[in-house]
Structures are given as C-alpha cells and as structure tokens.
Amino acid sequence: MMEGSRQTRVSRPYKISESSKVYRWAEHSGTVLQRLNEQRLRGLFCDVVLVADEQRLPAHRNLLAVCSDYFNSMFTLGMREAFQKEVELIGASYIGLKAVVDFLYGGELVLDGGNIDYVLETAHLLQIWTAVDFCCEYLEQEVSEDNYLYLQELASIYSLKRLDAFIDSFILSRFGTLSFTPAFLQNISMQKLCAYLGSSEVQRECEHDLLQAALQWLTQQPEREAHAYQVLENIHFPLIPKNDLLHRVKPAVCSLLPREANCEGFIEEAVRYHNSLAAQPVMQTKRTALRTTQECLLFVGGEVSERCLELSDDTCYLDAQSEQWVKETPLPARRSHHCVAVLGGFIFIAGGSFSRDNGGDAASNLLYRYDPRCKQWIKVASMNQRRVDFYLASIEDMLVAVGGRNENGALSSVETYSPKTDSWSYVAGLPRFTYGHAGTIYKDFVYISGGHDYQIGPYRKNLLCYDHRTDVWEERRPMSTARGWHSMCSLGDSIYSIGGSDDSLESMERFDVLGVEAYSPQCNQWTRVAPLLHANSESGVAVWEGRIYILGGYSWENTAFSKTVQVYDRDKDKWSEGTELPKAIAGVSACVCALKPRLEDKKKKGKGKRPQDHGQ
Structure with a gap:
C-alpha cells in the first residue's frame, strides 16, 4: 500500500514497466513567458522597476538577466543597482524601453517610423542583439532618398556594420543621382566619398561623372581642398578619353583646385597611358582597371x-x-x-x-x-x-x-x-x-x-x-x-x-x-x-x-x-x-x-x- 494514497487490493510491484519514455510539454516555454507577462502587467512578483523619462516599468530581474548581458552584469557583479528597487536607465527613452521590455516578455517587437530610432537606441544600450537585428532589418526595408543620411548616421553611432553596408549599397546603386544633391554634398564624409569613388560597384554613366561628383564635393567648402589628392586618387582618369582629359578635365581641375593640391599629376599619368598604346597591358594600376568585380x-x-x-x-x-x-x-x-x-x-x-x-x-x-x-x-x-x-x-x-x-x-x-x-x-x-x-x-x-x-x-x-x-x-x-x-x-x-x-x-x-x-x-x-x-x-x-x-x-x-x-x-x-x-x-x-x-x-x-x- 502506497503511503498517503488510496488503499488498493493489489500490492504495488517493484517496477510497473521495464520501458521508459520522455513526454514534452510543447507549449511550456510559451506558456511560462505568457504567465510571467500577465504577472508583470498585474504587478505580481515583480522585483525591480525600470525608470526612463520619469516613467516606471515593473519587471522580473530573472527574465531581464536571462535576455540581456547588460542586466545580467548589473544584477550579478555587485553593482548598487542589484539591490535597488528602482533602476534608472540613463540614455534610454520610455518609448524604446517599453517596446524592448514588451519584446522580452512577448517575443514580438512592434516597429514603426515613430519609434524605430528610440527602440534601436534602447536595444543597443541594453545589448538585446536580436532586437538590434530586427531594427536593422526594418530600416533596410525603409531606406529612401529622404532618410538614408540620417540612417547612415545611426549606423555610425551604434557601429551597425550590417546597416552601414546596406546603406553603402543603396548609395552606390544611385550614386549618379544622389551625389549631386545638396544633402549629399554637404553631409557625406570624405572617408565615405573616397570609398564610393573607389568602389567597383558605383553607378555612373562614365568615369567623367564620378570626377564631376568629386569636384562638386571638394568645392562645397574651402577646407575640403586639403583633401583633393585623397579624393581624386580614386578617379580612374585613364578610363576617360584622351581628348576629354586635355580639353575638359585638365582645365576644370586647374580652375577649381589650387596647384598645391598636386592633382594635375593624375591627368599627366592618364595622358602618358593613352600615348603608350601598345605598352598599356604592362602599365596597369588601380586607376586603369575596369570598375567591375566579375x-x-x-x-x-x-x-x-x-x-x-x-x-x-x-x-x-x-x-x-x-x-x-x-x-x-x-x-x-x-x-x-x-x-x-x-x-x-x-x-x-x-x-x-x-x-x-x-x-x-x-x-x-x-x-x-x-x-x-x-x-x-x-x-x-x-x-x-x-x-x-x-x-x-x-x-x-x-x-x-x-x-x-x-x-x-x-x-x-x-x-x-x-x-x-x-x-x-x-x-x-x-x-x-x-x-x-x-x-x-x-x-x-x-x-x-x-x-x-x-x-x-x-x-x-x-x-x-x-x-x-x-x-x-x-x-x-x-x-x-x-x-x-x-x-x-x-x-x-x-x-x-x-x-x-x-x-x-x-x-x-x-x-x-x-x-x-x-x-x-x-x-x-x-x-x-x-x-x-x-x-x-x-x-x-x-x-x-x-x-x-x-x-x-x-x-x-x-x-x-x-x-x-x-x-x-x-x-x-x-x-x-x-x-x-x-x-x-x-x-x-x-x-x-x-x-x-x-x-x-x-x-x-x-x-x-x-x-x-x-x-x-
């Protein structure tokens, strides 16, 4: 007879069966997360309150530490926040914090044009990398000629290589149009411009278009003239016909840039290349190469x-x-x-x-x-x-x-x-x-x-x-x-x-x-x-x-x-x-x-x- 159980007429054998099986509760993790979220929303068993923009959000330390390296370090390495009932998150917005915490409890991240940068900021701060990836995926779908510079700045601030590379591809595929817009000419960095001009993927009708874009950028601000050599060394001058080099390119470069910029040497190099017709195969440099990767x-x-x-x-x-x-x-x-x-x-x-x-x-x-x-x-x-x-x-x-x-x-x-x-x-x-x-x-x-x-x-x-x-x-x-x-x-x-x-x-x-x-x-x-x-x-x-x-x-x-x-x-x-x-x-x-x-x-x-x- 089993202790504490109903009396039976037959005594229990040593083993009921020789076989063993494992049964799994398929909805277990989802159910636990759902119940934890219900408790959070009702304020039950919450042991920490997160504060952002003077607004409060109750949560469970255990779940935060499991989902975020940031919270895991905060609650386990003896920081004072580990013992505080309320933890203020400097640098996080309430809009972003609420979206991220809802994501940790529900597995769904709601993103739109009004909250995306707040959510990205908070997810990056709290080291919720899955949320950061979702933010990048959303932004990739939303890149346009109106917002690409702002999104490029976000990618730079948060070191988002994936988003930065995507925006680079966006710019390269539309370079012929974007490179002559005021926003591009005023805001694009010298490093980025050089990367685009040096790329095999840059969209253009001809090499002369890239030269014009470079000269436009250089003449936007007087201090940029100091970067003329670094910028123009990315132009494949030998791909421009010799007649154009002598009668269009050289006069333009000489009139727009000071002699001390030392950019006339690129034109002279290209003219020498054109004059040495038979020897061209053994005169190859990065500037004589076709812009192609295939x-x-x-x-x-x-x-x-x-x-x-x-x-x-x-x-x-x-x-x-x-x-x-x-x-x-x-x-x-x-x-x-x-x-x-x-x-x-x-x-x-x-x-x-x-x-x-x-x-x-x-x-x-x-x-x-x-x-x-x-x-x-x-x-x-x-x-x-x-x-x-x-x-x-x-x-x-x-x-x-x-x-x-x-x-x-x-x-x-x-x-x-x-x-x-x-x-x-x-x-x-x-x-x-x-x-x-x-x-x-x-x-x-x-x-x-x-x-x-x-x-x-x-x-x-x-x-x-x-x-x-x-x-x-x-x-x-x-x-x-x-x-x-x-x-x-x-x-x-x-x-x-x-x-x-x-x-x-x-x-x-x-x-x-x-x-x-x-x-x-x-x-x-x-x-x-x-x-x-x-x-x-x-x-x-x-x-x-x-x-x-x-x-x-x-x-x-x-x-x-x-x-x-x-x-x-x-x-x-x-x-x-x-x-x-x-x-x-x-x-x-x-x-x-x-x-x-x-x-x-x-x-x-x-x-x-x-x-x-x-x-x-």
Missing part, C-alpha cells in the same frame, strides 16, 4: 558548322544571370584555329587560319588586342612567323607563341611578345617540330603536351616544360594517352590534359579520345580522372569560377561539330553540360577576362542577403 567567360572566332562551313568573327561572353551568350565587339577579321591569351586585362588574338583551309597554307601572323575598357580591337606587332594550331601563353609581362605550322610545315620555333617594345623575339625552340599540341601556364612555367610533327604515325604523349627565366625546355613524365587537338589547363595544384584525338596504328584512321588525366608538377605523376561526356577536338578551354569549361569542338568519329559546353567539377570529379553555344563550332578559343559592365547589367543587380549584425 570576370566573364568568352569564346572568340572559330569554324562554324551552319548551312555550310564558314569562319567566325564572333566574340561572345556568357551572361551568368540569364545563362545566355551575349555578343561583344566582333573580331577585326574572321579566324579559326588561332590562340587567345589575356595579359594585363587585355585580350590578345594571335595567328590562326584566315580561310577554311586549316592545313597551314592559310596561317596568319597577325596579333590583335582587345581593350574591354573602350570595347575596341587594334592591331599590334605581328609574329615573326605565321602560325596555326599552336599555343599562346601569357606569362608575367609577355606572350609566348609555341610551335604550330604554316605553309612550310610544322614549326619548332618559339617567340615572345613584349608589349613594352611592341615587338617579337625568338627564344629557345622546341626539341622537335610540333603542331596540334595543347598548353597551359602553371606557376610561371609553360607546359605543352601531345601534338604531331607531320611524320607518319600516331600523336605523341610528350610533356614539355619551359622556364622563361633560364630559356630552357625540359621533358617531363609523358601522358599515359597520346593525343592531339586536345585541351590543357591548370586548376589548383594540377594540370589537366583533356580529350582530343589520335590516329590508329593499324588503319591510320582518326579516333576521338575522351580520356582526361591530371598531372601533378610536384610529384611528376599523371592520374586519370573522369572522362569527357562528348568528343572535343579543336575546342576552346578556360578555367572560370573554379571549374574547367570545354567549349564546342569536333568529333572525328561522327564528323560533327559541337555546340556543347562541358563543365568539370574537380571536387566531385564529374563532368556536366553547361549553357550551349549559339552555334556548333570548332577551332575556337576561350578565355576569362573582366569586361566593361553594361548599364542594364548594373541595374539588374539585386540586394544580397547580409549576415546578422550585433552592433560590433
């Missing part, structure tokens, strides 16, 4: 299979947002089986075939250079030899053209291009005639693999490495698979040799190679990785955003051109298909380069999510 994947030229075979002068880039190929300025001449390289933010197109005969008889030695800043192609110094089916590398401050073939047959010569002198010079040649090979750059070394030499027989497995400092070619461990017309690229610590084709020893018929292998320069070893999905002889290759892209190509077994884009994910060791090319194409080249953003691209950019800000 690089684009491009393909250039090639042999197109549409109705009948024809060469292409297309230059197209992949718009990542729309997943469509967009046309950039076309090539000055149609080309296939040429090479592309990027140096100093400029795209170089060298050699290739100028007719459908890609056997070498139509080889070109021309070198064209594309400037994405002004979207123009120019012709620079031609190679010493005509070359098709070769490799072009960009390394340090030069280009390196390796092997290939022309009307005289296969080549072993190698030559380098110096933008500084706009000239080509021969360097150490290959140990054998080579064309149809592939190449890549790894840590300032040039690597080439495979290819052929006009002799009867299959393609080669050789891997060669060139050190431009010693002007020496050296053999490395050959590939496990012979191949030509393949692709090579570097990603991470590996060099990849991708696809291509080879000739059968017995029948001498050409067959596709789908195999891919990765070479470790550190270990001098090759390892097989996932094979291609489709044949890719004479395709373009580029590494973009950490993945390998194979563009188009030709299948010898199916005698078919391809518009497929194959994408390799190194982490998953897997190939997938990307956005198709506009046309089936082979003999195409690909590269990655920063391009001048289109105005509509800038307008499309949405507001990204930001991490939570705890006012630190």
Whole structure:
C-alpha cells in the first residue's frame, strides 16, 4: 500500500514497466513567458522597476538577466543597482524601453517610423542583439532618398556594420543621382566619398561623372581642398578619353583646385597611358582597371558548322544571370584555329587560319588586342612567323607563341611578345617540330603536351616544360594517352590534359579520345580522372569560377561539330553540360577576362542577403 494514497487490493510491484519514455510539454516555454507577462502587467512578483523619462516599468530581474548581458552584469557583479528597487536607465527613452521590455516578455517587437530610432537606441544600450537585428532589418526595408543620411548616421553611432553596408549599397546603386544633391554634398564624409569613388560597384554613366561628383564635393567648402589628392586618387582618369582629359578635365581641375593640391599629376599619368598604346597591358594600376568585380567567360572566332562551313568573327561572353551568350565587339577579321591569351586585362588574338583551309597554307601572323575598357580591337606587332594550331601563353609581362605550322610545315620555333617594345623575339625552340599540341601556364612555367610533327604515325604523349627565366625546355613524365587537338589547363595544384584525338596504328584512321588525366608538377605523376561526356577536338578551354569549361569542338568519329559546353567539377570529379553555344563550332578559343559592365547589367543587380549584425 502506497503511503498517503488510496488503499488498493493489489500490492504495488517493484517496477510497473521495464520501458521508459520522455513526454514534452510543447507549449511550456510559451506558456511560462505568457504567465510571467500577465504577472508583470498585474504587478505580481515583480522585483525591480525600470525608470526612463520619469516613467516606471515593473519587471522580473530573472527574465531581464536571462535576455540581456547588460542586466545580467548589473544584477550579478555587485553593482548598487542589484539591490535597488528602482533602476534608472540613463540614455534610454520610455518609448524604446517599453517596446524592448514588451519584446522580452512577448517575443514580438512592434516597429514603426515613430519609434524605430528610440527602440534601436534602447536595444543597443541594453545589448538585446536580436532586437538590434530586427531594427536593422526594418530600416533596410525603409531606406529612401529622404532618410538614408540620417540612417547612415545611426549606423555610425551604434557601429551597425550590417546597416552601414546596406546603406553603402543603396548609395552606390544611385550614386549618379544622389551625389549631386545638396544633402549629399554637404553631409557625406570624405572617408565615405573616397570609398564610393573607389568602389567597383558605383553607378555612373562614365568615369567623367564620378570626377564631376568629386569636384562638386571638394568645392562645397574651402577646407575640403586639403583633401583633393585623397579624393581624386580614386578617379580612374585613364578610363576617360584622351581628348576629354586635355580639353575638359585638365582645365576644370586647374580652375577649381589650387596647384598645391598636386592633382594635375593624375591627368599627366592618364595622358602618358593613352600615348603608350601598345605598352598599356604592362602599365596597369588601380586607376586603369575596369570598375567591375566579375570576370566573364568568352569564346572568340572559330569554324562554324551552319548551312555550310564558314569562319567566325564572333566574340561572345556568357551572361551568368540569364545563362545566355551575349555578343561583344566582333573580331577585326574572321579566324579559326588561332590562340587567345589575356595579359594585363587585355585580350590578345594571335595567328590562326584566315580561310577554311586549316592545313597551314592559310596561317596568319597577325596579333590583335582587345581593350574591354573602350570595347575596341587594334592591331599590334605581328609574329615573326605565321602560325596555326599552336599555343599562346601569357606569362608575367609577355606572350609566348609555341610551335604550330604554316605553309612550310610544322614549326619548332618559339617567340615572345613584349608589349613594352611592341615587338617579337625568338627564344629557345622546341626539341622537335610540333603542331596540334595543347598548353597551359602553371606557376610561371609553360607546359605543352601531345601534338604531331607531320611524320607518319600516331600523336605523341610528350610533356614539355619551359622556364622563361633560364630559356630552357625540359621533358617531363609523358601522358599515359597520346593525343592531339586536345585541351590543357591548370586548376589548383594540377594540370589537366583533356580529350582530343589520335590516329590508329593499324588503319591510320582518326579516333576521338575522351580520356582526361591530371598531372601533378610536384610529384611528376599523371592520374586519370573522369572522362569527357562528348568528343572535343579543336575546342576552346578556360578555367572560370573554379571549374574547367570545354567549349564546342569536333568529333572525328561522327564528323560533327559541337555546340556543347562541358563543365568539370574537380571536387566531385564529374563532368556536366553547361549553357550551349549559339552555334556548333570548332577551332575556337576561350578565355576569362573582366569586361566593361553594361548599364542594364548594373541595374539588374539585386540586394544580397547580409549576415546578422550585433552592433560590433
């Protein structure tokens, strides 16, 4: 019989059951909080009264200490407030305090245009970081051209990095309009102005607009002239046309700013840049750079299979947002089986075939250079030899053209291009005639693999490495698979040799190679990785955003051109298909380069999510 319980006829066993279960009261925490709030509103069991603006608010110390580091320290570290019945909160308003205390008891924070700054002030004082985050989230939705400066000041006062960054993005996206308003010109700080003028995200029609905004700000108040150099060093003067620099910019700067500001040097630097046309790729500074944070994947030229075979002068880039190929300025001449390289933010197109005969008889030695800043192609110094089916590398401050073939047959010569002198010079040649090979750059070394030499027989497995400092070619461990017309690229610590084709020893018929292998320069070893999905002889290759892209190509077994884009994910060791090319194409080249953003691209950019800000 259990003590204090109803008498039973059957004696209680030692254990009623061998099993055990845990039951949870799902509404427990909510119910407790609700009952505590009811007690607070009725004045029951409250052990502290908070005072702000001479108005009183009863509360429970336990709950305040649990929700706020500020109150926890106040009530546990021996401060006098720990023993006071009433605690006056200096720096807090009653409006803000009531909203925050109601939030601690009810979990709901009521914010509107009349109380937001009071609530933010109090939540920040009391270190209620969740409430601070809600305040920032509310303000982000309410930022406008009427209040952004006041909200920026709030962000500065309370060290709200999240809100400050959001308002910066708001200003950058409307800079062309806001920067000429009286409120902006009078109130924006020099540090903020410099940050906006130096940003790649700043909205403007042209660089001249940013210069005008800077000059307007500098001439608002006489004492600002002392900051002229710091402000104008953020203007990309070389992006302004030379004629404008001489006839509009220089007179304006000289008339508005004193000589001792030393700002004419920026204009002189820009004019020197414009006058040194060929050398521009090796004269790059932060002021010559395009205002963009993104690089684009491009393909250039090639042999197109549409109705009948024809060469292409297309230059197209992949718009990542729309997943469509967009046309950039076309090539000055149609080309296939040429090479592309990027140096100093400029795209170089060298050699290739100028007719459908890609056997070498139509080889070109021309070198064209594309400037994405002004979207123009120019012709620079031609190679010493005509070359098709070769490799072009960009390394340090030069280009390196390796092997290939022309009307005289296969080549072993190698030559380098110096933008500084706009000239080509021969360097150490290959140990054998080579064309149809592939190449890549790894840590300032040039690597080439495979290819052929006009002799009867299959393609080669050789891997060669060139050190431009010693002007020496050296053999490395050959590939496990012979191949030509393949692709090579570097990603991470590996060099990849991708696809291509080879000739059968017995029948001498050409067959596709789908195999891919990765070479470790550190270990001098090759390892097989996932094979291609489709044949890719004479395709373009580029590494973009950490993945390998194979563009188009030709299948010898199916005698078919391809518009497929194959994408390799190194982490998953897997190939997938990307956005198709506009046309089936082979003999195409690909590269990655920063391009001048289109105005509509800038307008499309949405507001990204930001991490939570705890006012630190």
